[in-house]
Amino acid sequence: MTTQQVSDAELAGQPAAYWTGVAYEALIAYTRAQQAERGYTQPQFWLLRNLSENDISPDGEGMTIPELEEAMTSYIRPEDDLAAEAEVLLERGWLTRDAEDRLWLTEEGEQARVNLARNAPAIRAALHDGIDDADYVTTLKVLQQMIRNAGGTVA
Numbered sequence: 001m002t003t004q005q006v007s008d009a010e011l012a013g014q015p016a017a018y019w020t021g022v023a024y025e026a027l028i029a030y031t032r033a034q035q036a037e038r039g040y041t042q043p044q045f046w047l048l049r050n051l052s053e054n055d056i057s058p059d060g061e062g063m064t065i066p067e068l069e070e071a072m073t074s075y076i077r078p079e080d081d082l083a084a085e086a087e088v089l090l091e092r093g094w095l096t097r098d099a100e101d102r103l104w105l106t107e108e109g110e111q112a113r114v115n116l117a118r119n120a121p122a123i124r125a126a127l128h129d130g131i132d133d134a135d136y137v138t139t140l141k142v143l144q145q146m147i148r149n150a151g152g153t154v155a
Contacts (some may be wrong), residue, residue, distance in 0.1 A: 016146055027127065034123045040116055043085040046072055048094065048113035051105040055113065064104030099141070 006014075032042050050071050053060025065083050069076060076082070086089040086103055094109030105113070128136065144154045 031123055043080045044089055045116050047086055048109055050084055052110055052113050062104040064101050
């Protein structure tokens with residue numbers, strides 16, 4: 001596929017799977033680059049979120065790396081190494097590890113999670129520049145219908 005200007009009729013004939021794949025890779029790369037500029041990685045942020053009772057964790061209980069990988073199975077990427085990412089957070093004092101190899105969020109880690117979450121609106125705003133909310137919602141609704149048409153489920 002090329003990036004040259006094409007007519008609406010030509011766009012209508014192009015494969016959505018190709019464009020959703022290109023979009024996915026570009027959005028992930030942009031998000032991760034922005035996070036790296038701010039001193040953290042997306043998997044590090046996910047670890048903090050999954051261990052926080054104020055975010056994704058239902059109870060704030062510690063989890064092992066395999067349990068965290070299972071919890072993140074729908075969005076973790078093959079190149080993500082949660083064990084290595086956890087080591088960085090342990091060194092920063094944002095996580096601790098108990099005798100059963102479970103990772104726990106520290107008070108410093110919870111504060112870091114809150115601080116890092118403040119970056120999300122700016123990243124989202126940059127990605128949504130020039131796109132009004134109505135167009136964005138329409139795009140998501142179209143994608144959801146295509147998912148259903150392909151036999152998938154929309155959460």
